[in-house]
Amino acid sequence: MVDIATRVYNHKWKIDPIIRSLIDTDFYKLLMCQSVFRNRPDTNVRFSLINRTKSIRLAELIDEGELREQLDHVRSLSLTRGESTWLRGNTFYGKRQMFRPDFMEFLEGLRLPPYQLEKRDGQYELTFEGRWPEVMLWEIPALAILMELRSRAVLKDLGRFELQVLYARAMTRLWEKVQALHDLPDLRIADFGTRRRHGFLWQDWCVQAMIEGLAERFTGTSNCLIAMRRDIEAIGTNAHELPMVYAALADSDAELRQAPYEVLADWHEEHDGNLRIILPDTYGTEGFLAGAPDWLAGWTGIRIDSGDPATGAETAIRWWQERGEDPRSKLVIFSDGLDVGKIIELHHQFHGRVKVSFGWGTLLTNDFRGLVPGDGLAPFSLVCKAVAANGRPTVKLSDNPAKATGPAEAIERYKRVFGVHHQTVQEVLV
Amino acid sequence: MVDIATRVYNHKWKIDPIIRSLIDTDFYKLLMCQSVFRNRPDTNVRFSLINRTKSIRLAELIDEGELREQLDHVRSLSLTRGESTWLRGNTFYGKRQMFRPDFMEFLEGLRLPPYQLEKRDGQYELTFEGRWPEVMLWEIPALAILMELRSRAVLKDLGRFELQVLYARAMTRLWEKVQALHDLPDLRIADFGTRRRHGFLWQDWCVQAMIEGLAERFTGTSNCLIAMRRDIEAIGTNAHELPMVYAALADSDAELRQAPYEVLADWHEEHDGNLRIILPDTYGTEGFLAGAPDWLAGWTGIRIDSGDPATGAETAIRWWQERGEDPRSKLVIFSDGLDVGKIIELHHQFHGRVKVSFGWGTLLTNDFRGLVPGDGLAPFSLVCKAVAANGRPTVKLSDNPAKATGPAEAIERYKRVFGVHHQTVQEVLV
Numbered sequence: 001m002v003d004i005a006t007r008v009y010n011h012k013w014k015i016d017p018i019i020r021s022l023i024d025t026d027f028y029k030l031l032m033c034q035s036v037f038r039n040r041p042d043t044n045v046r047f048s049l050i051n052r053t054k055s056i057r058l059a060e061l062i063d064e065g066e067l068r069e070q071l072d073h074v075r076s077l078s079l080t081r082g083e084s085t086w087l088r089g090n091t092f093y094g095k096r097q098m099f100r101p102d103f104m105e106f107l108e109g110l111r112l113p114p115y116q117l118e119k120r121d122g123q124y125e126l127t128f129e130g131r132w133p134e135v136m137l138w139e140i141p142a143l144a145i146l147m148e149l150r151s152r153a154v155l156k157d158l159g160r161f162e163l164q165v166l167y168a169r170a171m172t173r174l175w176e177k178v179q180a181l182h183d184l185p186d187l188r189i190a191d192f193g194t195r196r197r198h199g200f201l202w203q204d205w206c207v208q209a210m211i212e213g214l215a216e217r218f219t220g221t222s223n224c225l226i227a228m229r230r231d232i233e234a235i236g237t238n239a240h241e242l243p244m245v246y247a248a249l250a251d252s253d254a255e256l257r258q259a260p261y262e263v264l265a266d267w268h269e270e271h272d273g274n275l276r277i278i279l280p281d282t283y284g285t286e287g288f289l290a291g292a293p294d295w296l297a298g299w300t301g302i303r304i305d306s307g308d309p310a311t312g313a314e315t316a317i318r319w320w321q322e323r324g325e326d327p328r329s330k331l332v333i334f335s336d337g338l339d340v341g342k343i344i345e346l347h348h349q350f351h352g353r354v355k356v357s358f359g360w361g362t363l364l365t366n367d368f369r370g371l372v373p374g375d376g377l378a379p380f381s382l383v384c385k386a387v388a389a390n391g392r393p394t395v396k397l398s399d400n401p402a403k404a405t406g407p408a409e410a411i412e413r414y415k416r417v418f419g420v421h422h423q424t425v426q427e428v429l430v
Numbered sequence: 431m432v433d434i435a436t437r438v439y440n441h442k443w444k445i446d447p448i449i450r451s452l453i454d455t456d457f458y459k460l461l462m463c464q465s466v467f468r469n470r471p472d473t474n475v476r477f478s479l480i481n482r483t484k485s486i487r488l489a490e491l492i493d494e495g496e497l498r499e500q501l502d503h504v505r506s507l508s509l510t511r512g513e514s515t516w517l518r519g520n521t522f523y524g525k526r527q528m529f530r531p532d533f534m535e536f537l538e539g540l541r542l543p544p545y546q547l548e549k550r551d552g553q554y555e556l557t558f559e560g561r562w563p564e565v566m567l568w569e570i571p572a573l574a575i576l577m578e579l580r581s582r583a584v585l586k587d588l589g590r591f592e593l594q595v596l597y598a599r600a601m602t603r604l605w606e607k608v609q610a611l612h613d614l615p616d617l618r619i620a621d622f623g624t625r626r627r628h629g630f631l632w633q634d635w636c637v638q639a640m641i642e643g644l645a646e647r648f649t650g651t652s653n654c655l656i657a658m659r660r661d662i663e664a665i666g667t668n669a670h671e672l673p674m675v676y677a678a679l680a681d682s683d684a685e686l687r688q689a690p691y692e693v694l695a696d697w698h699e700e701h702d703g704n705l706r707i708i709l710p711d712t713y714g715t716e717g718f719l720a721g722a723p724d725w726l727a728g729w730t731g732i733r734i735d736s737g738d739p740a741t742g743a744e745t746a747i748r749w750w751q752e753r754g755e756d757p758r759s760k761l762v763i764f765s766d767g768l769d770v771g772k773i774i775e776l777h778h779q780f781h782g783r784v785k786v787s788f789g790w791g792t793l794l795t796n797d798f799r800g801l802v803p804g805d806g807l808a809p810f811s812l813v814c815k816a817v818a819a820n821g822r823p824t825v826k827l828s829d830n831p832a833k834a835t836g837p838a839e840a841i842e843r844y845k846r847v848f849g850v851h852h853q854t855v856q857e858v859l860v
Contacts (some may be wrong), residue, residue, distance in 0.1 A: 002545040003433030089702040159575040161642040168598035 001014045002280040006361070015066070017073045018141075018148045020199065023083050023224035025140040026194050028226065028236030031275070034103045035242070037133040039266050045135050045245060047389040049126040049142060052428060053380035057122030058146060067124065068117065072144045074138075077114050084108055086228045088334070093274050103304065120206055133390075136241065139384040146382060147183055147366065151198050155255070155377040164247075169371050170198075174206055174364070177340045178213035184347050189214065189358040190235040191221040193336055193365025196379060203365045207232070219357070235359070237268060237277040237303065241386045244282060244396055248389040253417050260288060264296060277333060281399045284420040286311055289319040293304045296324035301331025301355070307399025309334050309342070327354045335359035337428075339367075381428050400426045445496070447503045448571075448578045448630065452540070453513050453654035455570040456624050457522070459668030460654065461705070463670070464533045467520050467563040469696050474563050475675060476818040479556040479572060479828070480835070482858060483810035486496075488576060489553030497554065498547065500575045514538055516658045523704050540567055551617035562819075566671065569814040573625040576812060577796070581628050584806040599801050600628075604636055607770045608643035614777050619644065619788040620665040621651040622765055623795025626809060634797045637662070641793075649787070665789070667707040667733070668697060671816045674712060674826055678819035683847050692716060694726060708732045709765060711829045713848040715742055719749040731761025731785070737856065739764050739772070743780055754800045757784045765789035767858075769797075800827025811858050830856045 092098040105349040106127040113130040197203040221234030227234035243260040249255040274301040280288040304312035368377035395406030522528040543560040558568040585627035627633040640648040650663030657664035673690040680686040706729040710718040734742035825836030
């Protein structure tokens with residue numbers, strides 16, 4: 001039977017919206033937004049889209065009109081009552097009322113601010129400028145929209161069965177990955193793939209496959225909308241944008257040196273338990289840990305997001321030992337460029353020595369490598385970063401110079417202040 | 431939006447019927463049925479299900495109650511008005527009114543006759559007895575029901591995503607086969623997979639994949655229901671049951687020797703063009719061709735359904751040359767145990783020497799080999815054959831002793847009468 005109403009409903013959409021909810025975003029964005037809303041609400045920031053994979057000429061693949069329609073649609077969204085109820089009433093990391101009433105009121109009234117879009121050299125220059133707590137929420141939808149428009153552009157000429165077989169292959173591949181992870185003892189793994197996903201429905205499929213295939217070893221998803229709909233845990237803590245903006249606001253080298261710790265002091269005051277996760281690499285992990293106050297060694301764990309992950313974890317273990325902490329009680333979260341082989345290798349290396357957890361991103365939700373001619377669906381490295389705060393450029397060094405961002409002379413200053421010297425270049429796949 | 435009516439409709443079925451239409455059968459069954467209805471309507475025949483793969487204990491896998499429900503459901507079916515209109519009005523092999531009015535009236539009034547079902551040694555003994563034009567129409571639905579109940583039995587404990595990935599893998603495999611065939615010049619290939627299909631919906635998917643992937647190189651399907659619904663050609667000519675029953679009815683060795691030619695004389699009178707296809711192997715191809723009347727050499731082509739296919743085709747080519755016919759104007763249809771590798775090999779060997787066509791069966795519509803633990807979905811060799819006619823046993827020799835059927839002493843008599851001596855055993859996969 002044809003459901004006429006559904007058919008008519010489906011055909012009356014002017015576009016097929018990629019982002020259909022303000023909470024189709026990463027959970028840590030909301031946590032950070034609340035922190036910013038409390039501590040630095042009036043900071044003016046600029047976020048910019050940066051395509052690190054220059055060979056993929058997004059402005060030639062994606063129609064500007066379609067991109068504008070998708071971005072405009074996001075600006076028409078506001079928090080629904082059900083979403084608000086979930087954010088207010090659900091437990092996150094075992095805690096009720098994670099989001100304070102004043103923040104929820106802000107979020108309920110929020111519409112995303114305007115964007116600026118231009119084409120240059122085959123790329124889109126997409127920027128967002130305004131109050132930090134508002135602008136920061138553009139990051140994930142902007143990335144997800146560009147990723148999915150690119151997928152659609154590549155797929156639009158495929159036949160019906162070619163499409164079906166394409167997804168059949170991608171499903172088979174993902175399922176084989178899930179099966180390969182199935183027998184790792186005490187595995188804990190979460191979906192971190194919202195920003196670079198092939199598309200929303202595909203991410204949702206991947207999450208469901210993880211639920212069925214890994215059961216309790218799958219700890220949840222960073223995506224709030226999927227967490228709500230699938231009734232699973234929303235996962236995430238904090239990201240580089242906090243130290244980057246705090247650092248840009250510093251008025252002296254001494255203040256700059258303290259900025260990353262100031263971020264975590266604010267966080268310490270607000271959160272406990274598994275939300276106390278150090279992200280140490282913004283300006284070099286070695287120097288960050290060496291200069292860290294003792295209370296940071298008491299935090300629950302660390303997230304390794306650049307550089308060689310095993311080296312990063314060994315560094316953290318040594319640091320905990322030096323500070324008199326037992327590494328076996330600590331959590332190490334790997335979240336950079338993971339795929340099954342690397343997950344298994346890291347798990348074997350660190351299982352039993354620390355608590356290990358994985359945040360699996362692009363190669364969970366966007367592994368279509370080799371599935372279309374010319375490899376047109378291969379993942380690529382698209383980011384949307386805070387590039388300025390109150391008129392000053394931001395800088396990120398990370399543990400991989402290929403991931404550094406900011407003007408060259410600012411990078412030099414940061415390297416000097418944070419004592420970052422030799423770093424090993426790691427290829428950035430995603 | 432949930433379509434409530436569809437949901438309620440789907441849930442009110444007492445069973446999920448495997449056969450939902452009397453024309454969910456092979457086209458050649460209807461052609462042969464019309465021939466039988468005209469020439470030998472009052473013959474009493476017995477058809478029996480034979481599982482050549484003894485290791486698959488169907489009576490342990492398949493619940494008897496479910497099997498009876500499915501068989502009973504087939505007995506409740508009658509030709510719908512639309513099906514009747516299609517059979518009466520459609521062109522088959524370029525001809526209108528292929529089915530005569532008296533035969534259509536018979537078919538419109540038909541309900542399938544009773545069945546006898548018993549369990550023995552882990553197998554089902556399923557037999558059908560009665561008037562030949564009625565009983566013969568049980569063959570395909572009986573096979574399709576047992577094949578699909580076996581699929582369902584194996585699949586019933588799989589999880590939702592395991593199932594989805596299972597079909598994803600099967601789709602990928604089939605699509606790779608279709609792509610491998612895509613560039614063969616002048617390829618002509620049809621679906622012959624109804625009887626050993628994994629299930630109806632899967633056969634329908636395979637046919638649609640062939641339509642998209644092979645375009646005009648895909649010549650049609652043997653399945654009438656799918657041909658009607660997908661608006662493609664229904665394909666098929668005649669099968670072993672005609673010479674087997676004609677032979678059983680022969681009253682002397684001399685009559686027996688003539689029986690296979692008598693079948694084709696009746697056929698000759700009724701059909702022309704691409705329906706004049708010799709099936710020579712029932713009692714040995716060599717002897718059949720050597721003793722054939724000259725008018726048979728004028729027929730359009732030959733179908734190779736047992737023995738080594740290349741040998742069979744070479745034999746036919748030599749025979750046409752001996753009879754003064756140009757093999758390049760003749761059609762050779764390969765239909766036994768085909769898969770992509772064999773199709774490509776045969777195509778290369780015979781393309782340009784004869785017109786080549788393929789009837790692709792089990793490994794088109796039921797290639798789930800290796801896709802579940804224990805290989806529980808691997809195809810197996812199930813047939814439903816005429817075993818007796820007017821109280822006398824039938825015999826089939828074919829060009830492969832592993833495919834011979836009938837009582838041992840009858841087989842010896844037939845071998846003597848038809849001059850069949852040494853034969854090479856070929857493994858029977860399906």
